[in-house]
Amino acid sequence: MRLPDSEKKRLMHQYGPWALVTGATSGIGLELAMQLADAGFNLVINARQMDTLQATADSLSKTYGIRVIPVAADNAEPEGVEQIIETCRPLDLNLVILAAGYGTSGRFTESSLLTEINLLRVNCEAVLSLTHYFAQKFARQQRGGIILFSSIVAFQGVPFSANYAASKAYIQSLAEALAVELQPSGVDILAAAPGPVASGFAQRANMNMGQTLTPQQVGVPILKALGRTSLVRPGLLTKILSYALMTAPRALKVRIMGKIMGGFTGNK
Numbered sequence: 001m002r003l004p005d006s007e008k009k010r011l012m013h014q015y016g017p018w019a020l021v022t023g024a025t026s027g028i029g030l031e032l033a034m035q036l037a038d039a040g041f042n043l044v045i046n047a048r049q050m051d052t053l054q055a056t057a058d059s060l061s062k063t064y065g066i067r068v069i070p071v072a073a074d075n076a077e078p079e080g081v082e083q084i085i086e087t088c089r090p091l092d093l094n095l096v097i098l099a100a101g102y103g104t105s106g107r108f109t110e111s112s113l114l115t116e117i118n119l120l121r122v123n124c125e126a127v128l129s130l131t132h133y134f135a136q137k138f139a140r141q142q143r144g145g146i147i148l149f150s151s152i153v154a155f156q157g158v159p160f161s162a163n164y165a166a167s168k169a170y171i172q173s174l175a176e177a178l179a180v181e182l183q184p185s186g187v188d189i190l191a192a193a194p195g196p197v198a199s200g201f202a203q204r205a206n207m208n209m210g211q212t213l214t215p216q217q218v219g220v221p222i223l224k225a226l227g228r229t230s231l232v233r234p235g236l237l238t239k240i241l242s243y244a245l246m247t248a249p250r251a252l253k254v255r256i257m258g259k260i261m262g263g264f265t266g267n268k
């Protein structure tokens with residue numbers, strides 16, 4: 001799926017000429033980086049593994065004729081976040097896509113506390129720090145857009161992926177509040193809440209997700225939603241799953257999601 005020319009022009013007009021994409025070497029972040037490159041954006045891209053990051057940067061700049069600056073940094077570390085901010089500071093950068101994140105699964109009592117705390121640092125603390133810096137900058141200049149990654153798991157507790165779902169509930173809540181708070185300053189905040197997407201995510205989270213969308217199916221709907229709404233549930237499968245759950249009482253939703261996640265992770 002490709003962005004229509006009218007959408008490429010709209011994005012460049014509202015948010016160009018530079019964008020930051022974290023988690024840009026795989027899955028949804030990579031797809032969004034490619035779509036923005038195709039629209040003519042210069043990019044700052046971030047992930048931890050330098051070799052993959054450099055290969056992604058080379059491929060994007062060669063294919064689309066844009067400038068790409070790779071920042072190899074672990075967002076779990078405050079120094080990593082600082083490195084991203086310092087790279088972006090001198091650039092005319094008005095669009096931020098915070099896709100770096102990961103999941104964990106299984107029984108909470110059998111999980112590693114260090115891994116779960118690290119997840120909060122990457123999924124929440126780094127996102128908070130980057131959003132704080134860029135929201136202030138964008139509000140001052142009365143222009144900018146920020147896309148945060150929520151999830152279908154963000155709208156109720158999810159047994160067998162409790163901490164990951166809680167991290168996404170935090171992002172969902174942050175995004176929907178900031179969308180209202182920053183609207184008068186001309187800053188667009190979007191929560192993207194996909195259902196299962198085939199990417200590097202499932203392997204790292206140790207989930208076997210069954211039916212999935214591709215990153216290509218969710219990338220364009222996410223970019224089209226920016227500046228038009230504050231929440232997007234990209235793709236038909238995501239919409240069907242989300243709306244099927246919507247009418248159930250919250251306690252029932254938790255149990256249904258527990259059954260689904262139990263199936264993804266071999267837990268009962």
Ligand SMILES: NC(=O)c1ccc[n+]([C@@H]2O[C@H](COP(=O)([O-])OP(=O)(O)OC[C@H]3O[C@@H](n4cnc5c(N)ncnc54)[C@H](OP(=O)(O)O)[C@@H]3O)[C@@H](O)[C@H]2O)c1
Pocket residue numbers: 022023024025026027028029030046047048049052073074075076098099100101102103122149150151152193194195196197198199200201202204
């Ligand atoms: N896939 C799904 O089913 C799904 C559904 C709903 C929401 N989401 C959310 O969507 C976002 C993107 O997920 P995805 O499916 O595209 O995942 P993915 O394919 O696993 O990609 C994750 C990206 O983040 C980078 N990354 C991971 N940990 C990092 C860290 N500590 N510091 C910097 N970069 C890091 C990875 O590169 P390195 O490994 O080199 O660091 C990679 O580029 C995540 O926030 C995820 O929670 C995913």
